[in-house]
Amino acid sequence: MKMSKMHIRTLREVPNEAEIPSHILLLRTGMIRKLVSGVYGFMPLGWRSLRKIENIVREEMDATGAQEILMSAVQPAELWQESGRWFAYGPELWRLKDRNGRDFCLGPTHEEIFTDIIRNDVSSYRQLPMNLYQIQTKYRDEARPRFGLMRSREFIMKDAYSFDRDYEGLDVSYKTMYDAYDRIFTRCGLTFRPVEADTGAIGGSNSHEFTAISEVGESEIAYCPKCSMAANVERADCRDAEPTPDSVEMLPVEEVHTPDTKTIEDLAAFLGVKTEETIKALLFVKYDEMGNEDGYVAAFVRGDRELNMIKLVNALGIPEHAIAFADEVAMGAKTGAVGGFTGPVGLHDCTVVVDSELPGLKNLVAGACRKDYHLKNVNYGRDYKGDIVKDIKVLKEGDPCPVCGEPVKHARGIEVGQVFKLGTKYSESMGATYKDENQEEKPIVMGCYGIGVTRTLAAVVEQHHDKDGIIWPVAVAPYHVIITLMKPDDEVQLALAEKIHDELSAKGVEVMLDDRDERPGVKFKDADLLGIPVRITVGRMAPEGKVEYKLRRDAEKVEMTAEEAVKAAAALVEAER
RNA sequence: CGGGGUGUAGCGCAGUUGGUAGCGCGCUGCGUUCGGGACGCAGAAGCCGCGAGUUCGAGUCUCGCCACUCCGACCA
Numbered sequence: 130m131k132m133s134k135m136h137i138r139t140l141r142e143v144p145n146e147a148e149i150p151s152h153i154l155l156l157r158t159g160m161i162r163k164l165v166s167g168v169y170g171f172m173p174l175g176w177r178s179l180r181k182i183e184n185i186v187r188e189e190m191d192a193t194g195a196q197e198i199l200m201s202a203v204q205p206a207e208l209w210q211e212s213g214r215w216f217a218y219g220p221e222l223w224r225l226k227d228r229n230g231r232d233f234c235l236g237p238t239h240e241e242i243f244t245d246i247i248r249n250d251v252s253s254y255r256q257l258p259m260n261l262y263q264i265q266t267k268y269r270d271e272a273r274p275r276f277g278l279m280r281s282r283e284f285i286m287k288d289a290y291s292f293d294r295d296y297e298g299l300d301v302s303y304k305t306m307y308d309a310y311d312r313i314f315t316r317c318g319l320t321f322r323p324v325e326a327d328t329g330a331i332g333g334s335n336s337h338e339f340t341a342i343s344e345v346g347e348s349e350i351a352y353c354p355k356c357s358m359a360a361n362v363e364r365a366d367c368r369d370a371e372p373t374p375d376s377v378e379m380l381p382v383e384e385v386h387t388p389d390t391k392t393i394e395d396l397a398a399f400l401g402v403k404t405e406e407t408i409k410a411l412l413f414v415k416y417d418e419m420g421n422e423d424g425y426v427a428a429f430v431r432g433d434r435e436l437n438m439i440k441l442v443n444a445l446g447i448p449e450h451a452i453a454f455a456d457e458v459a460m461g462a463k464t465g466a467v468g469g470f471t472g473p474v475g476l477h478d479c480t481v482v483v484d485s486e487l488p489g490l491k492n493l494v495a496g497a498c499r500k501d502y503h504l505k506n507v508n509y510g511r512d513y514k515g516d517i518v519k520d521i522k523v524l525k526e527g528d529p530c531p532v533c534g535e536p537v538k539h540a541r542g543i544e545v546g547q548v549f550k551l552g553t554k555y556s557e558s559m560g561a562t563y564k565d566e567n568q569e570e571k572p573i574v575m576g577c578y579g580i581g582v583t584r585t586l587a588a589v590v591e592q593h594h595d596k597d598g599i600i601w602p603v604a605v606a607p608y609h610v611i612i613t614l615m616k617p618d619d620e621v622q623l624a625l626a627e628k629i630h631d632e633l634s635a636k637g638v639e640v641m642l643d644d645r646d647e648r649p650g651v652k653f654k655d656a657d658l659l660g661i662p663v664r665i666t667v668g669r670m671a672p673e674g675k676v677e678y679k680l681r682r683d684a685e686k687v688e689m690t691a692e693e694a695v696k697a698a699a700a701l702v703e704a705e706r
Numbered sequence: 707c708g709g710g711g712u713g714u715a716g717c718g719c720a721g722u723u724g725g726u727a728g729c730g731c732g733c734u735g736c737g738u739u740c741g742g743g744a745c746g747c748a749g750a751a752g753c754c755g756c757g758a759g760u761u762c763g764a765g766u767c768u769c770g771c772c773a774c775u776c777c778g779a780c781c782a
Binding site: 138140141142143144145146148165166219220221237238269271272273275280326327331338347348438449450453454547579581584613616647648649650651652653654655657666668669677 | 707712716717718719730731732739740741742743744773774775776778779780781782
């Protein structure tokens with residue numbers, strides 16, 4: 130393809146809306162174009178790379194026996210009401226009405242639609258297992274879109290849904306998808322890590338997310354340098370502190386005057402105790418489906434711990450958007466809580482959630498539910514108890530690995546894919562059943578599997594760039610080779626460049642020929658910015674049939690004949706495409 | 707949703723005490739250049755985010771709204 134005929138527009142300067150490398154480079158190369166916040170279009174080069182990723186996904190999905198279909202993005206509210214997610218999905222669900230006032234949404238994911246298809250089409254165990262997928266535009270009305278393709282409101286996703294007779298079948302389907310994801314992200318050139326993950330609004334029992342390692346990623350993962358434990362921090366189990374030995378006596382509760390000790394640090398310093406010897410309170414208000422207040426929650430963790438919101442809402446069995454920090458005064462009036470001085474003793478009329486390690490710890494300091502006072506020697510069972518006792522704390526860097534005890538490490542990453550064992554959550558609520566050999570009606574056991582295709586594109590750029598531009602892996606590069614033609618009006622040079630172009634094209638190599646009437650510097654800068662893996666420069670050595678051959682990822686430039694360059698480029702592309 | 711910032715030519719930006727808008731890049735034409743973002747000359751291009759208000763006069767002052775963006779809340 131001649132570059133003089135292509136719609137390419139590179140930017141010399143950094144657009145002021147972009148902060149991170151992938152966003153900056155995708156805009157500077159002109160591969161994407163923003164329409165409004167969180168909504169992007171794809172220009173020719175961007176679309177080519179995106180299609181490369183799509184096709185890798187498609188090839189690997191097809192290889193597992195999954196079948197591609199395409200469902201509509203517009204979905205009727207009824208299906209979501211049936212599954213219970215019209216409320217549970219929250220404000221991120223992009224809702225709309227038709228002219229008659231009927232409710233619809235733009236699909237953020239398609240569990241309901243696929244379950245609906247299957248409940249109509251499948252009635253016998255003979256039809257299972259089955260896996261259907263689509264590559265389609267999804268919508269999520271993000272509270273705060275950012276970082277270009279990383280978190281957008283409209284994006285392309287591959288979503289697959291597996292349907293099995295039983296949980297053993299689901300395990301097989303899940304493993305098949307997990308392995309396919311491994312191959313997909315490897316082929317895309319990503320450095321990634323599968324980690325255990327929370328199931329969030331999708332639901333189900335079990336989940337892994339595939340995280341492309343990156344400083345700018347929004348996922349925080351914890352992993353063990355010694356064993357195989359790796360999990361999203363939201364999901365990571367914590368090892369409880371060692372219980373206080375039996376030999377330690379429970380001391381009598383003692384109220385102490387502790388003015389101006391609103392924070393745990395103040396309190397510990399004031400009393401001369403460690404933060405580990407205190408209890409921290411966090412107060413929340415719940416909301417019902419109508420958005421009305423629906424009771425208060427007090428969560429307690431050891432003073433030095435951090436509360437894990439995801440674990441808390443999972444313990445409560447409510448969606449995350451149905452809870453918010455409570456107004457201390459309003460909550461205090463009903464429950465006895467006192468801002469900065471709330472403890473588990475003396476609280477009433479609220480759900481008390483106690484972190485799992487607190488019952489084992491004796492003689493702790495906690496708020497007295499009285500301004501400027503704390504209680505010493507508070508003990509679980511004798512002085513307070515929890516309505517729910519569960520691990521609700523954050524696994525912090527350096528904390529012991531829940532599996533082997535080694536101090537864990539943290540890393541950041543971009544979630545490019547996630548797989549879920551849904552079980553019968555949707556098949557039961559929506560009545561998707563089959564008949565087994567014994568005429569028994571049973572719910573279909575489901576799994577679902579997503580890949581953020583547009584986000585994967587951003588992740589690839591995030592991991593493959595330098596100060597001059599993108600460095601595309603061959604497999605997802607918009608073109609494989611760029612021929613940088615120094616003087617397009619020099620007949621010898623032009624003829625040689627076209628010969629190379631035609632020979633490479635004949636071998637199936639994708640070539641762009643920079644025949645633009647630009648100065649060499651501009652062409653070199655653009656070639657680097659665009660990140661085409663192989664650059665063949667046709668210039669002053671053209672009369673001898675020689676060219677310069679350079680890989681974007683290497684600094685080395687090699688002089689060779691045009692024939693050698695064609696052979697080298699074709700071999701590289703063959704090996705890495 | 708809370709807090710901050712910014713809206714002026716396609717992009718990046720300047721615009722003084724209020725007096726009718728400028729710079730760089732890009733774009734068009736001509737010429738000179740031509741292996742790492744050249745130079746000269748001549749041009750085109752702006753509802754100054756939108757709407758009210760103050761004023762003889764508003765890019766500039768006041769109020770309201772909208773959009774974009776950053777931090778947080780939230781979210782996969």
